[in-house]
Amino acid sequence: MQTQGAGSGAGQGVIAIDWGSSRLRAWLIDADGTIRDRRASDHGAIGLPAARFDAVLAETVGDWAAARPAAPLLACGMVGARGAWVEAPYVDLPAGVDAIRDRLVAVPTSLGRPLSIVGGLRTREPDVLRGEETQALGTGLSDGLLCMPGTHAKWLRLRGGVVDAFGTWFTGELYELLGSHGSLAKAFGETAPLDESAFDAGVARALEPDADASWLHVLFTFRSRVVGQGSPGAAERSRLSGWLLGTELRQALAGPFGAPDADRGLPLVLVADPRLAGLYERTLPAVREALEPALRERLPAAFVRADADCAARGLYRIATGA
Amino acid sequence: MQTQGAGSGAGQGVIAIDWGSSRLRAWLIDADGTIRDRRASDHGAIGLPAARFDAVLAETVGDWAAARPAAPLLACGMVGARGAWVEAPYVDLPAGVDAIRDRLVAVPTSLGRPLSIVGGLRTREPDVLRGEETQALGTGLSDGLLCMPGTHAKWLRLRGGVVDAFGTWFTGELYELLGSHGSLAKAFGETAPLDESAFDAGVARALEPDADASWLHVLFTFRSRVVGQGSPGAAERSRLSGWLLGTELRQALAGPFGAPDADRGLPLVLVADPRLAGLYERTLPAVREALEPALRERLPAAFVRADADCAARGLYRIATGA
Missing domain, CATH: 3.30.420.300 (2-keto-3-deoxy-galactonokinase, substrate binding domain)
Structure with missing residues (x-):
């Protein structure tokens, strides 16, 4: 074949x-x-x-x-x-x-x-992806760190024009599961517009020193804040979103392939629809601030948004060898 | 009222x-x-x-x-x-x-x-619970650390006969959500008997030094091991169970109220149905081994199973002041 x-x-x-x-x-x-x-x-x-x-x-x-x-x-x-x-x-x-x-x-x-x-x-x-490799090659970048949010957020690293590392974060699917089924969904109630202040508070929670060390406990707090303190469900849904995005960005950027050892100013490229891109851009500065200084200094202060047609450009490159 | x-x-x-x-x-x-x-x-x-x-x-x-x-x-x-x-x-x-x-x-x-x-x-x-307080008081213990697994696992600490701290872990509900909806459920396929060896491997994964620091990424690996390496879905379902239980036990025991500073040999009491009790008892030794020595030395090597009627005994105490 x-x-x-x-x-x-x-x-x-x-x-x-x-x-x-x-x-x-x-x-x-x-x-x-x-x-x-x-x-x-x-x-x-x-x-x-x-x-x-x-x-x-x-x-x-x-x-x-x-x-x-x-x-x-x-x-x-x-x-x-x-x-x-x-x-x-x-x-x-x-x-x-x-x-x-x-x-x-x-x-x-x-x-x-x-x-x-x-x-x-x-x-x-193992980790797996399908499609993001083509988008990455379609950015035309030789070296860069790419963030591709979605149901499963993919982080890829390009070095010398090849994908040399990547990892998947379960962010989008976990947000959907928790917001659609079970006790958090019930506490959240109907979907509502994003509560930006609650979203930011969720990001901040994800950046506290104990955040990862108690993540399986933190998951319950989005419910207990509603039933124990009367917090509005819509605010907790937004807080969960911020907490998940903050967790993903911090883990991906601090992880083994997040910030290449030797590179300074490696581009940080975002491949996302405008709504998700806005949320990731909103989250990045606080996450960057929370990283260790040596890591922070190697990361740019902002994402570059990739061309919406990078999949097409990647397919063209693969087809033609251009 | x-x-x-x-x-x-x-x-x-x-x-x-x-x-x-x-x-x-x-x-x-x-x-x-x-x-x-x-x-x-x-x-x-x-x-x-x-x-x-x-x-x-x-x-x-x-x-x-x-x-x-x-x-x-x-x-x-x-x-x-x-x-x-x-x-x-x-x-x-x-x-x-x-x-x-x-x-x-x-x-x-x-x-x-x-x-x-x-x-x-x-x-x-805030954190909240309803019912576990009565079970805890029904154990008749004055001092102890109680583990009460279920949809939401509750860990309570008793000091001088009063509940002075507790926390909730989202373990049971997360296992149910991931196993019933979405991409992991699809990869797992039909429910099957527990694969003990995969369960133990999941516990071990939860005890690796980077486990919490990449938890939102680890969640995806239960799928990628099926589609990328052909691991059987039933094994991955059991591995997820072990990973979640290992995470809960480690986080609860190492957390702020898990191991009281001054107490040595504080009883570790399990309030659970026999199936869940068996899984927690299977998980504890590896978790205990992974804790810092100072923490490990303060914890008993095994759970004590609470009386199945501790809710009745707690209600009796509340009703009668006995």
């Missing part, structure tokens, strides 16, 4: 697809890398029957494929997970454009050519 | 009820403290409409109440939570039998006398 020469037809450009768990985004890219057109759909890869993938692909990019019969089709993300369309094996670290291109898996389609699927990455720990 | 003299009719003994979230247990206790009869039902206090409490009480202990018309009715647990039958305010620490008796709240019943409800306890943090 290995494919050769995904880039062989790049004279007509590339049809690029970031096919994630819940969402699909597609780009028509010219041979010179210019993004000509964009589309998105809610036909995510999770829960889609295997037999439906080809039809969704055709519905989404069939006209592009007909107009450019030699343009390669390339996809990254959960489309390559076990139980999705076809499994694209994980690639071990370190992994850059070349290593990933060597491991593409091709699946036949009704569009007159196969779809090449980018494999995810795996660490020895 | 304060009631006086819940113990005034104790010549006919006490009708005692531990009315928890999901379960109700009742005891008919003679004047001398002998337990004469026991009953249990699944009519827990959570989700029971306020109008139904009196009927459930009458169904459960109506014949005892008719046979002993002067015996006081006393209940502890979530029956006194806001939104249950009638709210019994939290009592602040330190709290022993006398402080709790002074704050009983009486609610009229169809059984010819009121039901006196024991208030829960509250710390300044």
Whole structure:
């Protein structure tokens, strides 16, 4: 199932697809890398029957494929997970454009050519991701620390243009689980707009010296503050959000691959939708202040927001070797 | 609503009820403290409409109440939570039998006398509990550290016969949430018998020096070990259980009220059903070994299991002042 020469037809450009768990985004890219057109759909890869993938692909990019019969089709993300369309094996670290291109898996389609699927990455720990490797390579950075929040927040480190370390934080899913089921959800009540002051208080709690040493106890305090002190549920929901984001940023930045030993001013790049990006940017200064001085001095004071099309640019690089 | 003299009719003994979230247990206790009869039902206090409490009480202990018309009715647990039958305010620490008796709240019943409800306890943090205070006082201990696992694991410290500190760990609920919803539940698959070796590995992981410092990342590894290394879902479910129990025991025992400064050989008492008690007893030796020597030396090597009727004995003490 290995494919050769995904880039062989790049004279007509590339049809690029970031096919994630819940969402699909597609780009028509010219041979010179210019993004000509964009589309998105809610036909995510999770829960889609295997037999439906080809039809969704055709519905989404069939006209592009007909107009450019030699343009390669390339996809990254959960489309390559076990139980999705076809499994694209994980690639071990370190992994850059070349290593990933060597491991593409091709699946036949009704569009007159196969779809090449980018494999995810795996660490020895193990840790896994699918799709973020392509976004990271699409930032065009050679060296940097990338933060990619979502259901599972991914932190990747790029060195010399290859991903050499990454880790996953369970932040988004834990927030969703606690806010949707069980005793915290009941205490929180209905979803409400963010309470910024409670969010900031949650961040501050995550930065207290004992925060990690009692985390399994702290989780209960978001309930006990409601039933024991009458704190509004909406404030506690926001406080939980701040506490989780503060915990993630501190753990990721202070962790083994958070702040490379020798690098000063390594860019800190954020790949996120505007709402999440705003929350992470709000959280960073307090976290940075709480880090040890030697660590803090190596980190920039602010995130750089990545281009929203970095997945497209990564797929173009993998397809063309550009 | 304060009631006086819940113990005034104790010549006919006490009708005692531990009315928890999901379960109700009742005891008919003679004047001398002998337990004469026991009953249990699944009519827990959570989700029971306020109008139904009196009927459930009458169904459960109506014949005892008719046979002993002067015996006081006393209940502890979530029956006194806001939104249950009638709210019994939290009592602040330190709290022993006398402080709790002074704050009983009486609610009229169809059984010819009121039901006196024991208030829960509250710390300044805040932390809250309802029911465990009565079990703790029913152990008859003057000094000890009590571990009460469940949906929310409570750790209480008794000094001179009063509860002077406690804390809640979110262990049981987090295990349930992660195992029932979301990406870990999906990776775990169907519930299976405990994998003891994976459970022990989870305990060991919780005792590694970086465990707390990366907890929000470790949560994801129970999934990534399945999808990245092919570990069986059932093993990962058991590993999660061990990791959570190991985390709770270490945090509780090393925390601010876990190991009183001056006391050596303070009893470590476990109030739990046999299945949970077995898991906690399995976990303790490794946790104890991982503690700092000064802390370890102050802790006994094993739990003492509390009497299964300690709630009844606590209610009897509160009712009678015995």
